[in-house]
Amino acid sequence: MNALPASLQSWFKTRGWSIHPHQQDMLDRAQDPCLLLIAPTGGGKTLAGFLPTLMELADDPRGGLHTLYVSPLKALAADIKRNLRTPIDEAGLPIRVEDRTGDTSAHVKKRQRADPPHILLTTPESLALLTSYEDAPRMFAGVQRVVVDEIHALAESKRGDQLMLALARLQTMNPGLRRVGLSATVEDPGAIARFLAKHPDPCEIVIADPGPEPDISMLVTEEAPPWSGGGAKYAIPAVLDEVKRHKTTLIFHNTRAQAEIFFHNLWLANEEGLPIGIHHGSLDRGQREKVEAAMVRGDLRAIVCTGSLDLGIDWGDVDLVIQIGAPKNVKRLVQRIGRANHRYNAPSKALLVPANRFEVVECVAALEAVKAHELDGGWRGRGPRDVLCQHILIAACSGPFEADALYAEMSTAGAYADLTRSEFDDCLEFCATGGYALRAYDQWQRLKQLPDGRWQLRDPRSAARIRQNIGTIQDTDTLKVKWRGRGGAPLGEIEEGFAATLTRGDTFLIGGQIVRYEGLRELTVEVTRDAVKKPKIATFMGTKFATSTQLSNRIVRMFQQDDWPDLPHHTRDWLRMQREVSRLPEPGRLLIESFPHDGREQLVAYGFAGRNAMQTLGLLLSKRMEEEGLAPMGFVATDYAVLIWGLDAVIDPAPLFDIAALERGLETWLAGNAVMKRTFRASATIAGLIERQVGGQRKTGRQATMSSDILYDTLLKYDPDHLLMQITREEAMRGLVDFSRIREMAERVEDRIDLVRLDRVTPLAAPLFLEPGRVPVRGQADERLLEEEITRLMETSGLAQVETKPSKPVWRVPY
Structure with missing residues (x-):
């Protein structure tokens, strides 16, 4: 059993603490190449991750970087720095701890590269940037350990893919690098362990006592x-x-x-x-x-x-x-x-x-x-190729590289373990020339091959521009908000689209304060205070969460109970009434309700697939209904259902839910839709085709959108199978439209579709009529209503009926 140095033992004693079993486990297994610690919040997991570092540096306080700590948040890195200084200072350990994030000054960053601290606390983006410098091998030559905190949060996004590729680079520079992951909430420890490990090496899991129930x-x-x-x-x-x-x-x-x-x-x-x-x-x-x-x-x-x-x-x-x-x-x-x-x-x-x-x-x-300790979530699948392209450019910034060696290195990152050589070569070709349709333009000719077969930047000066655009976080197009007047204090940011709707005198909320819009000055929204009681609300983008698959399944299982003693009486009575009037959704079946309301036929499908998927399902079902001549007029979606209204009742819903037809409809709709353009813009920015920072100046959202849309339209016309177009289709299917959950629903249900025809709105459907975000469908319904109105006018006037020209249906979805 490894014992703490006397100075740290004394520090624990003065605090009245004793080392927890999982902290001792981490000490005893300090030399393991990969460890994943799962410990409850407040269980000292961060200290457990650092104790081996403190022990090693206490015994041998040599200079240079010993441990990297990677956090999803800049604020978390700063907080860990404060907390870590306590045992170091009070135990009298000669250890330097510093953080390096987007908030760190340029002067400090430059000094850290020349004289790194013993422990450096950073984020995935800052680490990726550090690996792009020519002196990275010298800076990281002595690094022994990397600690990834809140690893579950990183594993769910492209930031995690970027981090694992950066760790693969570090492992090449220092083969003995040990990896440690920390988390309190992991639904599948084995999957996170595989994500953290150097493929195909294993990663051992340490699970702490979970502590008392919340x-x-x-x-x-x-x-x-x-x-x-x-x-x-x-x-x-x-x-x-x-x-x-x-x-x-x-x-x-x-x-x-x-x-x-x-x-x-x-x-x-x-x-x-x-x-x-x-x-x-x-x-x-x-x-x-x-x-x-x-x-x-x-x-x-x-x-x-x-x-x-x-x-x-x-x-x-x-x-x-x-x-x-x-x-x-x-x-x-x-x-x-x-x-x-x-x-x-x-x-x-x-x-x-x-x-x-x-x-x-x-x-x-x-x-x-x-x-029940049932967490939700799942493995994200293969690593996205836009992140791979960015990593190739990062590698090129640090100096010439061999394609074989870089491919082998990338394949050690878990999410890219099954990356084929042809897929890697496609990404390399894109980074080198921009691809078939763009190879004639100098701005995308970024790499060249040397006589010895290695690759390097065509123009060394482009390294600065690449570094300015490193990262996978796609910021919403925002404008700064400041108090009006010289030296006005900043308040925050609002979306560019929201700012465009404002006129002088409009009020909105930001930071809990009601402010009055005064104008736009040098891409900054200027405001003054206002005392009105009902302001407009800034449409902050943020993340619009969808109910997880596991939670949706649990809700449907709840519906099968005879009664619901754990629910408040008003909700219990509501579900009882639904069961009496219609029925409740069941596992493995799809409930469809059909009834007239407000002069229109209503159809409700209880898919429980999450908001994005149900929104997409509403779009596709409307399209299928239009093809079947059922004249849909619009739809609205929630996490659990989609409501479609139109002129005709649905008698047989099964053909509408044919998964092959739905997928064909999705591909047709995506081809020229704004969803694809926005997805393209995000992937093209990550892959390095579009720059958001040029010469230290950030492009406006409008500038970035214009250049992105032009590129998308060009590739769609001249090179529809371009690598970025392939990536865009993959990302759209996986992300914004969430079609995988529609496919999973169809496979689970198969032909078990229950159509219940009623004469009025049901209790479970009633809230859908109050839901905002209704999407109109312009098509056969408009034409038929127009024909009926013209016929009525003709009959009342005694004129002959005229033919009307059919219109092309249009589906608009506010993604």
């Missing part, structure tokens, strides 16, 4: 939730009561706009003037840091927030978490619960607040999943 329940309110909506305004009195009963409460929301609205309403109801803050990614960094500092000091009683506070930051004395709206994902809920009572063997306390009647069911299903 204290989690649904908030009881006097007023029942509304039938639709996501603001949960009805629950504000009950939320304020809970804030008063606790020291510090985190109030989580799924979107930034919802957080702003809730904060505004909460403040209006805060008659006692309790100190309450707001924190989300669109706020100015200075604003966020003020809130963070106040949290650490314990000055705030509540913080309305989004995913910006999801991860393992230790924010002071938080003793309650409130989740507003259904969490949509059990793993995310567990992560957020862990922010409360951030101590080992202290149960986290959390309350769920459903925003509407259906979310009551989803919240109960999520509570049951947490108690």
Whole structure:
């Protein structure tokens, strides 16, 4: 058993602490090439990851970089730096710890490359940038360990793919590099271990005692939730009561706009003037840091927030978490619960607040999943090729490379383990010439092959431009918001599209303040204060979560119960009525309801495939109905159902759900749709075809969109099988339209489709009529209604009937 150095043992003793078993396991297995530690929030997993480093450096405090720590968040890296300094300083260890993120000054970054600290805390983007420099082999020559914190969060995105390719580079520079992954919420430890390991080497898993069960329940309110909506305004009195009963409460929301609205309403109801803050990614960094500092000091009683506070930051004395709206994902809920009572063997306390009647069911299903320790999520599949292209350019920035060696190196990253040589060569060809349709343009001639077979940058000066555009995070097109006047303080950012709708005098919310739009000056939105009570709301992009497959399946299983004693009486009565009037959805079957309402025929399909997939299904079913002559007029979708209205009733729904026909319809629709152009723009930016930064200046969203659209239209016409077009199709199918969940639904259901014909709206369908975001379908229905109106006019006037020319149907979806 490895023992801590005397200085660290003394530090533990002065704190009255003893080393936890999983921390000792990490010490004993410090020389293992790959370890994944799964430990509960507050269980000291970050310290467990660093103890071997502290032990080794205490015994041999040599110079140079020893350990890299990689975090998904800049704020988390800064927080770990503060926390890590405590044992180092109090134990008197001669160890330098520094962070390097986008917030680090250029002077410090330059010094770190020349004289790196013992421990460097960074993010995937900053690490990728470091590997692009010619002196990277010297800087990383002595690195012994890399610690990846909150690895589950990185494994779900392209940032994780970028990180694993960067680690493959580091492993080439230093074959003895040891990898450590840390997480509190992993649904499939084996999959995360394979993601972390150098393929095909194994990664051992250390699982800590999970600690006590969380204290989690649904908030009881006097007023029942509304039938639709996501603001949960009805629950504000009950939320304020809970804030008063606790020291510090985190109030989580799924979107930034919802957080702003809730904060505004909460403040209006805060008659006692309790100190309450707001924190989300669109706020100015200075604003966020003020809130963070106040949290650490314990000055705030509540913080309305989004995913910006999801991860393992230790924010002071938080003793309650409130989740507003259904969490949509059990793993995310567990992560957020862990922010409360951030101590080992202290149960986290959390309350769920459903925003509407259906979310009551989803919240109960999520509570049951947490108690059953059933997390959701899944392996993302093969690594995307746009990230691969960016990595090839990063490698070229650091100097000439051999294609065989780089291919072998990339294949050691788990997500790229099955990368074929032809796929790699396609990416290399794209990086070198831009591809068939673009090879005539000098700006995309970026690599050249040397006589010895190695590849290098055609123009060494292009390395600076490539470095400026490294990263996989696709920022929403935003504009800075500042107070009007010289030296006006920054408030944050709003979307370019939202800013375009504003005229002078319009008001909107940002940072919990109502501001008045005064104008646009040098790409900055200038505002003044305003005291109106009902502002416009900034349409912050953020992530629009879809209910996970696992949680959806649990909801459907709940419907099969004889009764629902865990549900509030209003929701229980609602489900009972649905069962009496129609039926409830069943596992392995697809429930279709058909009924007349408001002079139109309505069709409801309960697919439970998540919002993106159900939105896509609405589009495709409308298209299929148009082909069948059923005259659809529009649709609206939620996480669990799609409602389509039109002129004719559906008698046989089975042909509409033919998966091959749906897929053909999707491909036709995608070919020239805005979804594809937006997906192309994102992938082309990651792959290096489109630059967002030029000479240190960021292009506006409009400039980037124009150049992207021109490129897309050119490739679609002259080179439709171009690598970037292939990647775009893959990304659109996997991401925005989520067609895989439609395919999974079709395979699960097969021909087990239950059509229930009724004479009126059903209880389960009723909320759909209140749902915003209705999508009109312009086609046969318009034509038939026009014909009927013309016929009526002709008959009343005594004129002969005229023929009308059929119109081409148009489907517009607000993706």
